[in-house]
Structure formats: structure tokens, C-alpha cells
Amino acid sequence: MPTITLSFDSNNRLKVIKDTANTYDTCVIYDAPDNENFLDKIHWQNTDYDCFIAYEESDTTQDLYLTWEALESAKKTQALSDLMLVIEPHLINISYLKFNQRDYIYRFRNTKERNSQIYQKNATAIYQSQLCSSIKSIRRLKEKISNDPITLNFGAVEYILPSHFGFCLGVQNAIERAYETIANYPDQNIYMLSELIHNPFVNNDLNKRGLKYLQTDKGQWLDADGELIGDMSDASALWNQLKLKDIVIIPAFGATHEDKIRLIMKGIALKEFDATCMLVEKVWKAIKTHSEEGFTTLIHGKYYHEETKATFSNALSYGPALIIADIEEAKILGSVILADGADKLKLFEKHFANRCSPGFNPEIDLEKIAIVNQTTLLRNLTIEIINYLREIITEKYGEANRRKHLWENEKGDTLCYATQVNQDALIKALSADLDQALVVGGKNSSNTYQLYQICAKEFGENAHYIQSEANIQSMDTIHHYIYSKSGNANEETRDFIPQDTRKVEDMNKPVRILITGGASCPDGIIQQVISKINGFFPKEKLRSMEDVLNDLKAIEESEV
Numbered sequence: 319m320p321t322i323t324l325s326f327d328s329n330n331r332l333k334v335i336k337d338t339a340n341t342y343d344t345c346v347i348y349d350a351p352d353n354e355n356f357l358d359k360i361h362w363q364n365t366d367y368d369c370f371i372a373y374e375e376s377d378t379t380q381d382l383y384l385t386w387e388a389l390e391s392a393k394k395t396q397a398l399s400d401l402m403l404v405i406e407p408h409l410i411n412i413s414y415l416k417f418n419q420r421d422y423i424y425r426f427r428n429t430k431e432r433n434s435q436i437y438q439k440n441a442t443a444i445y446q447s448q449l450c451s452s453i454k455s456i457r458r459l460k461e462k463i464s465n466d467p468i469t470l471n472f473g474a475v476e477y478i479l480p481s482h483f484g485f486c487l488g489v490q491n492a493i494e495r496a497y498e499t500i501a502n503y504p505d506q507n508i509y510m511l512s513e514l515i516h517n518p519f520v521n522n523d524l525n526k527r528g529l530k531y532l533q534t535d536k537g538q539w540l541d542a543d544g545e546l547i548g549d550m551s552d553a554s555a556l557w558n559q560l561k562l563k564d565i566v567i568i569p570a571f572g573a574t575h576e577d578k579i580r581l582i583m584k585g586i587a588l589k590e591f592d593a594t595c596m597l598v599e600k601v602w603k604a605i606k607t608h609s610e611e612g613f614t615t616l617i618h619g620k621y622y623h624e625e626t627k628a629t630f631s632n633a634l635s636y637g638p639a640l641i642i643a644d645i646e647e648a649k650i651l652g653s654v655i656l657a658d659g660a661d662k663l664k665l666f667e668k669h670f671a672n673r674c675s676p677g678f679n680p681e682i683d684l685e686k687i688a689i690v691n692q693t694t695l696l697r698n699l700t701i702e703i704i705n706y707l708r709e710i711i712t713e714k715y716g717e718a719n720r721r722k723h724l725w726e727n728e729k730g731d732t733l734c735y736a737t738q739v740n741q742d743a744l745i746k747a748l749s750a751d752l753d754q755a756l757v758v759g760g761k762n763s764s765n766t767y768q769l770y771q772i773c774a775k776e777f778g779e780n781a782h783y784i785q786s787e788a789n790i791q792s793m794d795t796i797h798h799y800i801y802s803k804s805g806n807a808n809e810e811t812r813d814f815i816p817q818d819t820r821k822v823e824d825m826n827k828p829v830r831i832l833i834t835g836g837a838s839c840p841d842g843i844i845q846q847v848i849s850k851i852n853g854f855f856p857k858e859k860l861r862s863m864e865d866v867l868n869d870l871k872a873i874e875e876s877e878v
């Protein structure tokens with residue numbers, strides 16, 4: 319098949335030529351000898367071509383590189399208009415063609431490559447915690463006790479911290495990337511597509527350093543003051559102010575194709591500033607694999623969450639897809655799978671009409687299903703859904719045919735191991751004798767909510783979901799977040815440390831509080847929570863921070 323090669327620069331601008339009448343025309347190379355970066359087969363000017371992309375530097379004066387948006391309104395030849403029409407559906411791939419199935423946009427850095435100094439240096443107290451650093455150092459050095467919780471003995475109060483809590487590698491990556499970008503491009507406008515991670519303190523700190531947010535975590539557009547924009551044509555929307563050479567960082571959750579294409583059309587470089595977590599990308603690769611085998615993607619996730627939206631949008635480019643939120647919805651879907659004819663259609667439309675890909679046909683598209691997860695959900699709930707749908711598929715098609723109708727990977731789910739490790743460590747820590755549990759993290763953080771759920775099962779109203787020490791009012795009251803299905807958390811004032819557990823007079827019976835942090839919770843906030851609670855106890859009943867750090871050092875240096 320003949321080939322054509324189109325050239326783009328790093329800002330996703332297409333190379334074109336201009337004739338004497340100032341009309342833009344195509345600038346394609348026919349049958350280049352050394353093509354790489356295959357885009358797709360296209361049909362253009364009555365011919366089928368294999369279309370390839372070449373990436374070029376755009377600093378030569380005779381070459382013309384124009385953004386898609388500029389070309390759309392420019393005077394151009396029919397050939398260029400036709401070419402743009404056939405290329406437009408593939409725009410999303412332009413930046414990422416050099417990556418194959420085994421590559422990731424941004425692999426986790428190993429410990430030596432980490433650059434945590436970039437955000438700890440000159441940072442507010444949110445990132446700094448000697449206590450948490452010591453605990454994490456013990457975890458790294460002491461294989462035998464690396465999964466045991468650690469007790470911080472402050473005398474009248476003790477804190478039990480699971481072996482694993484707080485920042486995951488994906489979040490560390492994203493934070494490093496954001497602070498590095500601010501440091502490396504002091505003269506450019508730097509935007510985040512939406513919240514970098516679900517932690518308001520991290521997002522505010524970046525904001526103070528000049529980084530602006532294009533939209534909220536729900537995808538609502540913002541202006542330069544962070545105010546919501548009602549009308550997308552409003553010139554004050556930051557989206558409408560983006561200029562070539564501006565930088566837009568894509569957060570760890572990834573981004574929808576719609577947002578990425580909007581950026582590409584405006585000439586914003588993508589892959590250099592894409593902090594999508596490689597574990598989210600791994601789910602997208604799984605989707606590609608099972609879609610190519612004809613399976614419909616069933617995403618178990620919160621439909622309003624950025625990651626689920628990005629995964630759904632990704633899945634659409636490979637085949638039909640559907641989102642289910644929980645076991646209740648899985649059960650309704652089970653009824654749809656088992657139903658026939660008009661009942662099937664009616665039931666499907668009633669419950670899933672706005673959660674599925676356009677043109678979804680339940681008669682055909684539910685015959686072969688593959689379940690993937692939002693990475694940060696609770697494992698038990700995920701397994702319950704997978705097991706339930708396995709039973710439904712077996713009932714419908716028989717055990718012998720199950721694998722033809724249900725795609726199963728070896729691990730069983732696509733949950734992120736970092737989230738999993740935090741959950742497992744928390745469950746282990748819960749076996750200690752405890753009075754209270756505090757779960758610290760952004761109130762819109764899915765993985766933090768999962769940790770809270772684990773604690774709430776054990777402690778009921780003595781488990782509290784907080785964002786920081788500011789939620790703790792006194793020894794008597796605490797502001798606890800109620801996570802809602804819509805993603806908008808409400809706040810409730812609760813009793814904190816009950817009178818009967820305040821054994822201040824008896825140093826042998828301290829108040830014992832479990833503290834853990836979600837994957838987007840900086841260590842400094844955990845330490846601030848500890849300091850605030852310590853402040854409620856008489857000084858003479860407390861051991862000093864130095865003593866507690868010495869305890870940790872002794873564990874680190876022990877023979878264990």
C-alpha cells in the first residue's frame with residue numbers, strides 16, 4: 319500500500335505550505351523510505367494510504383507549522399480540508415505514537431532517581447515529617463517487621479501507624495513533575511488540567527507557586543481566580559486563554575480524550591507533561607487487549623471520578639464500554655444479562671442509558687464482557703462484583719463456555735497495588751487495641767474513603783475521615799467528612815476522644831489512636847495531626863518528640 323507521511327512538531331502543529339494566494343496546502347511526503355510511527359490506514363483523495371507521522375523541530379523559518387485550531391479557520395485547499403477530516407479522529411494518538419504496548423508515558427522513578435527534594439525544599443510543613451520519614455525508613459530496612467504497625471509512644475497518648483500509608487509512587491511522580499515543571503519553566507504559563515491529586519493542601523501550594531487549574535475535579539471550567547465559568551465561550555475561561563508554549567500538566571488520574579484533543583488542537587505539547595500514573599495506563603492497555611478480542615469493557619468505578627472518566631473515554635476508542643458503580647448496579651446488570659428481548663432493552667435503558675458508550679446494544683455488547691476497575695477501590699467489593707458476574711455468565715452460558723464470555727486476567731482485578739498495600743497494612747494495624755481511628759486525606763479522595771470504610775466497619779462513629787489537623791476542634795469534637803456518591807462531601811461534627819478513654823492520669827493506659835493517610839496525603843499533615851492532638855494533653859504527661867524519634871531510631875538500629 320502507498321504511504322504518506324505527515325509532519326508534526328512537539329506542539330502538535332501540522333506542517334503545511336502556503337501558496338502565493340496565501341492559501342494553505344498539504345505538505346505530505348509520499349512513500350518515504352524510512353517511515354516509522356504508523357498512525358492508521360486512511361482514505362484520502364480516492365486512494366488508500368498507510369499514514370505515518372514524523373516528528374520535527376519547528377524552528378526553520380521556511381517551514382510552516384499551524385495548530386489544528388488555526389488551520390480550521392484558515393483559508394486552505396480542498397486537499398488539506400479533506401486531509402484534516404480523515405486525520406481528526408486519530409489526533410489523540412499523534413503525541414503518543416512512539417510508545418508501544420510495553421512502554422509507559424512516565425515510568426515510576428526508582429529511589430535513586432527520585433527528586434523529592436524538589437517539593438520538600440522551601441516547601442510548607444505539609445511535606446515534612448521526621449516521624450513519618452523514620453517509620454518509612456524502618457519499613458525499608460527491616461524486612462522482618464516491615465509489615466508491622468508502628469506505635470508512637472507519647473506517654474498519655476499513643477499513635478498506631480500502619481506500616482504503609484500516604485503517598486504512592488504515582489502521586490510522588492505527579493508532584494515531582496509539577497514542582498520540576500515550575501522550577502524548569504519560570505517564564506511560561508503552567509496549568510494543571512484539574513487537581514493534581516486529591517489533596518487541597520498540595521493543590522493550594524502549587525497554586526501559590528503560580529500554577530493555575532483549568533478545571534475542577536468535576537470538569538467545570540475555571541477562570542484565573544479559580545471561579546467557575548458558566549459559559550464555555552466566556553473569554554475569561556482559562557481554557558480559552560491557552561496559548562502556544564503554555565504548559566498543561568495532566569494529573570495522575572489521566573485525562574479524557576476530549577480534553578486531550580482540545581489541548582492538541584490548541585498546540586499544547588502533551589507527552590512531556592503527562593503525569594498519568596503508569597498503573598492507570600496499565601488498565602488502559604488491558605482494555606486495548608481485551609477489546610481487540612471482542613470483549614466489552616465494564617468499568618467498576620465512580621462515574622464522576624476523573625480516573626473513571628478518563629478510562630471510559632479511553633475504552634471508547636476500542637469498543638463498547640459501560641460503567642457500574644457498585645454491587646447493586648452489578649446485580650441490575652446481571653438481570654439485564656439474563657433477560658431476553660424487550661425486557662432486556664427496557665431494563666438496560668432504565669439503569670445504564672447514560673453510563674454506556676454511544677450506540678451500546680445490550681443484545682450484542684453484553685455477550686462478552688471484561689471487568690476493569692478504577693484502581694483505588696476496595697478489594698473486597700471489587701472481588702464481590704467479579705465473582706457475582708462470573709456466576710451470572712456461568713448461569714447464562716455454562717461453565718464450559720465461561721471464558722469465552724468473561725475475560726479474566728491472572729490477578730483477577732486491576733486495582734493498584736499501592737492502594738492495596740495501604741489497605742492491607744491498615745487491616746493488620748486494626749488488630750491492635752485501639753480507641754479511635756483517624757483517616758487523613760482529601761475529602762474527594764477515593765482511596766482515602768476506602769481506608770475510612772475499613773476503619774468504620776471496625777470502629778463505627780469512632781472512625782473519622784479528616785483532611786488535616788484543622789478538622790480537630792478539641793479533645794471533645796472533630797469535623798468528620800461524609801463522602802457521598804456524587805463526590806461532594808458533607809461535614810459533620812462528632813464527639814472525638816470520649817471521656818472514659820482519656821486516662822490521662824494513668825500513663826499505663828494511654829489513649830490509643832490509629833492514624834493512616836490516603837495515597838494523596840503528605841506526611842507533614844500526619845505529623846501536624848499528631849502535634850495538634852498532643853497539644854490537648856498536659857505537657858507533663860507527654861513524652862517529647864525527641865524521645866519518640868529516639869525510639870524509632872532504636873528500632874532502626876536493632877538487630878531485628
Ligand code: SF4
Nearest residue numbers: 486488595597693734
Ligand atoms: S493510587 Fe495507584 S493508580 Fe493511583 S496514582 Fe497512586 S499508584 Fe497510581
